[in-house]
Amino acid sequence: MGVWFNFFVATFAAIGSFLFGYDSGIIGSVISPNFKQFHIYFKDPNDNTLGAVVSTFAGGCFFGAMAAGWLADRVGRKRTIQIGSLVAVFGTALQTGARNIGMLMGGRVVAGLAVGVLSMIVPLYQSEISPPHLRGFLTGMTQFMIGLGFFVANWVGYGCQYLDNDAQWRVPLGIQIIPAILLFLGMFGLPFSPRWLIEKGRNEEALAVVHLLHDNATNSEFIESEFNKMLEQIKYEKSHMSSKISDLWATKPMLKRTLTGMAVQICTQFTGINVSTYFQPSLYAALGYSGNTILLITGINGALGQVVTLVFIYFILDRVGRRLPLIVGAFGMAACLSIEAAINARFPGETSTNKSAQQAGVAFIILFGSLFFSTSFGPVSWVYQSEIFPMRIRAIGTSVSTMSNWAINVMISQISPLGLNRLGWKFYLVFICTNLANALIVIFFFPETKGKTLEEMDAVFGDQVIDHAAEANYNKKVGLDEKEESIENVENVRDVQDVERTT
Ligand SMILES: O[C@H]1[C@H](O)[C@@H](O)[C@H](O)[C@@H](O)[C@@H]1O
Numbered sequence: 001m002g003v004w005f006n007f008f009v010a011t012f013a014a015i016g017s018f019l020f021g022y023d024s025g026i027i028g029s030v031i032s033p034n035f036k037q038f039h040i041y042f043k044d045p046n047d048n049t050l051g052a053v054v055s056t057f058a059g060g061c062f063f064g065a066m067a068a069g070w071l072a073d074r075v076g077r078k079r080t081i082q083i084g085s086l087v088a089v090f091g092t093a094l095q096t097g098a099r100n101i102g103m104l105m106g107g108r109v110v111a112g113l114a115v116g117v118l119s120m121i122v123p124l125y126q127s128e129i130s131p132p133h134l135r136g137f138l139t140g141m142t143q144f145m146i147g148l149g150f151f152v153a154n155w156v157g158y159g160c161q162y163l164d165n166d167a168q169w170r171v172p173l174g175i176q177i178i179p180a181i182l183l184f185l186g187m188f189g190l191p192f193s194p195r196w197l198i199e200k201g202r203n204e205e206a207l208a209v210v211h212l213l214h215d216n217a218t219n220s221e222f223i224e225s226e227f228n229k230m231l232e233q234i235k236y237e238k239s240h241m242s243s244k245i246s247d248l249w250a251t252k253p254m255l256k257r258t259l260t261g262m263a264v265q266i267c268t269q270f271t272g273i274n275v276s277t278y279f280q281p282s283l284y285a286a287l288g289y290s291g292n293t294i295l296l297i298t299g300i301n302g303a304l305g306q307v308v309t310l311v312f313i314y315f316i317l318d319r320v321g322r323r324l325p326l327i328v329g330a331f332g333m334a335a336c337l338s339i340e341a342a343i344n345a346r347f348p349g350e351t352s353t354n355k356s357a358q359q360a361g362v363a364f365i366i367l368f369g370s371l372f373f374s375t376s377f378g379p380v381s382w383v384y385q386s387e388i389f390p391m392r393i394r395a396i397g398t399s400v401s402t403m404s405n406w407a408i409n410v411m412i413s414q415i416s417p418l419g420l421n422r423l424g425w426k427f428y429l430v431f432i433c434t435n436l437a438n439a440l441i442v443i444f445f446f447p448e449t450k451g452k453t454l455e456e457m458d459a460v461f462g463d464q465v466i467d468h469a470a471e472a473n474y475n476k477k478v479g480l481d482e483k484e485e486s487i488e489n490v491e492n493v494r495d496v497q498d499v500e501r502t503t
Contacts, residue, residue, distance in 0.1 A: 003134070006213045009190050010126045010138035014145035015183040016081055016118035019088055021149020022176055023115050027054055027108075028278060029157025030169045037168040042101050049101060055410055056105050060112020061119065062406040068117040069399025073243070076200075077125040077193040081183065084117035088180035096174035107173075114180075120402035124394065127386035128193040131214055131226065132453045133318055136383050140313030143379035147309055150277065151302040158295055194227075195391055195454070198234045206230070226453065233455035234391050243392040248400065253463040254393070260446055261385045261401035264326075267438040268377040269408035271333055272431035275416045276369050282420055287361040288349030297362055305370035312375040321450035322380050323442060329376020330439035336368035337432045344425035377438075381405070387449050388457055 030038055031050045039045070045053075064084070071080045091114050094107030123142040130138040153172070160172045191213070197206035210227045241247070248258040276283065280301070284294045317325065340361060347357035389397035419427040447460045 002213075002215050006129065006131070006134070006138065009129055009213070010141050011145075012183075012186055012190060013081060013122050013125050014141045015179045015186070016084060016122040017142045017145035018149040018152075019085075019176060019179055019183070020115045020119050021146035021151075022153045022179070023057070023088075023111055023149070025150040025153030025277075026157060026172050026176075027057065029153065029161070030172060032157075034161045035169055037164065037166060041166060041169070042104070045101055051414075053101075053105060053108055055414065057108040057112040057115070058406055058410040058413065060109040060114075061116035062112075062403055062410070064113035064116020064118075065120040065399055065402040065406055066116070067113070068120040068402075069396045071117070072121055072124065072196075072395035072399075073199075076196045077121055077128065078187055078190060080117060080121045081125060082187045084114050084121060085180045085184040085187070087111075087117065088114035089177055089184065090114075092174060092177045092180060096170050096177070111176075116402070116406060119405070120399050123382040123386040124398045125193055127383070127454065128195045128394075129191070129209075129213055131222075132451050132456075135387060136317035136322070136379075136450065137313045139383040139386055140309070140317055140379035142382040143374075144306065144309045144313065147302070147306050147374070147378075151299075151306060154295075154298055154302055158299075195230055195234065198230055199238065199391060203231065229453055229455045233458075237390055237392040241390075241392055243396070245396060247393050248397060251463070253458075253461040256445075257388050257457075257461050258397060258400065261388055261397055262404040263441055263445070264377070264381045264384045265401050265405035266408050267330075267434075267441060268381040269405060269412055270431070270434035270438060271330070271373060271377050272337065272412075272434070273369065273373050273378070274409060274412055275420070275427075275431070276365060276373075278413055279416055279420060280365070283365055284362065286344060286349050286420075286424070287347075287358045288352065289358065289362070297366075301366045301370055304366065305374045308370055308374040309379060313379050316375070317379065317383070318450065321448045322384055323446055323448050325376045326380055326442045326446065327439050329372045330435045330442065332372035332376075333368055334432050334435035334439070336364045336372060337428045337435065340364045340368070341425050341428035341432065344428070348425075384446075384449065387452075387454060388461065390458060390463070391454070394454075 029035065031053060033039070064087075068080055068084070071083060075083070088111060091107050091109075091111030094110055095104055096107075098104035098107060123139050126139040126141065127135055156172045156175060160168055163171065191209040192202075192205070194206040194209040194213075197203070197209065207227055210223055210230075214223050214226065247254060249255045280298050281294050284297055289297065312325070343357050343361045343364070346352075347354045347361075349358070352358075385398055385401040386394075416427075419430070423430075449457065449460055452460060
């Protein structure tokens with residue numbers, strides 16, 4: 001079935017990422033003053049309670065991402081997605097049927113657990129089913145679908161504010177049950193990750209999946225070689241290495257991977273994207289805009305971000321690699337925020353009526369998120385964290401990276417309202433510095449991973465590598481049948497390589 005099927009599988013699984021975006025986005029509308037019915041029903045909850053409604057979700061995400069690392073190895077990537085979607089159904093039901101604020105918060109925590117699981121497992125699954133030359137695009141679908149979730153949530157929120165009974169908040173919260181059920185059921189029809197199948201010794205099923213994903217008349221050689229590489233590497237890892245949490249820092253190359261995986265997510269949060277995502281209306285208000293204009297600008301920004309993300313992951317990411325977009329993006333975001341700070345300092349919305357300054361202010365917020373973030377840390381963070389770990393530790397490594405995302409996410413969303421109120425335009429300065437720091441971190445510490453198979457990442461991070469050419473050579477030399485003996489000889493080949501290296 002080949003590439004189209006591959007694309008379909010990656011996109012369908014990304015319904016999990018849609019839930020991530022929708023669930024994160026919808027709560028901002030539901031608790032806003034426009035949703036009067038919500039405030040009446042819950043007897044005017046104060047700011048602390050509303051803050052807790054938002055942060056309990058992110059807290060749940062943190063623990064969900066943790067659990068997903070454990071689940072993904074035991075029951076597999078596909079079943080973990082299904083578990084995540086079932087938990088999402090439960091969390092949605094609790095929120096939609098909430099009778100008091102406690103029940104609503106309980107629902108937020110459960111939904112958070114689900115989104116935490118899905119945020120970690122969806123890109124991991126996508127990267128394990130992708131051929132190397134399309135991995136950026138297919139794993140990048142995670143970011144596209146997160147953005148779509150936010151976008152749909154904005155408009156659903158916009159429409160529902162006009163309802164004048166409980167449905168005003170129950171409907172936007174309840175809608176998530178549709179994608180959650182669709183994902184749960186649909187995943188029955190999608191394949192298991194071939195790499196996980198090999199790990200479990202189900203090689204024939206794995207080979208069938210690789211055929212299903214990459215098949216077309218001309219590439220049987222590619223399929224065979226891709227499958228053999230997976231097989232050799234995973235068998236070697238299984239027989240020679242452990243998969244304990246401490247393996248994340250057991251050797252220098254492993255520590256490097258772990259720190260890079262965490263760093264890509266921490267840097268993503270320190271771009272300031274969530275200040276712009278969660279508090280976008282306040283940013284436009286600070287420039288002097290109000291009411292429906294704010295909604296309109298938010299809508300345009302969201303739509304533009306989607307188009308740019310798609311163009312970037314489809315045409316650019318697999319060609320230019322991961323490093324360059326991250327570096328350009330970080331400098332671009334620092335530049336946008338510098339101009340933004342200057343405009344806000346010189347022409348504050350309360351006192352200034354300078355129209356061009358206001359428009360420029362809006363333009364640079366849009367450029368920041370829809371251009372620079374969408375072509376850098378947005379998609380690349382998910383792609384990168386899912387491709388850098390070896391199989392035996394990939395689930396735990398990806399889980400720790402995703403947990404870093406949520407931990408810093410909670411921290412930044414807690415301090416942002418304070419920062420924006422107390423520091424005003426000076427708050428931008430913080431993120432100018434963090435974006436410059438992000439650029440330096442990438443320049444000095446992030447290796448390029450474009451086009452490599454997941455098994456070739458060992459070489460990228462300085463680990464021992466199975467050299468397939470040397471292996472074939474060795475087999476020929478000792479007169480063995482290459483294919484059958486390849487696994488058994490990996491150890492010998494390494495010995496030969498070691499000898500060659502030391503002589
Ligand atoms: O807007 C989201 C943001 O809320 C997440 O924290 C980030 O990790 C995603 O990449 C981004 O798309």
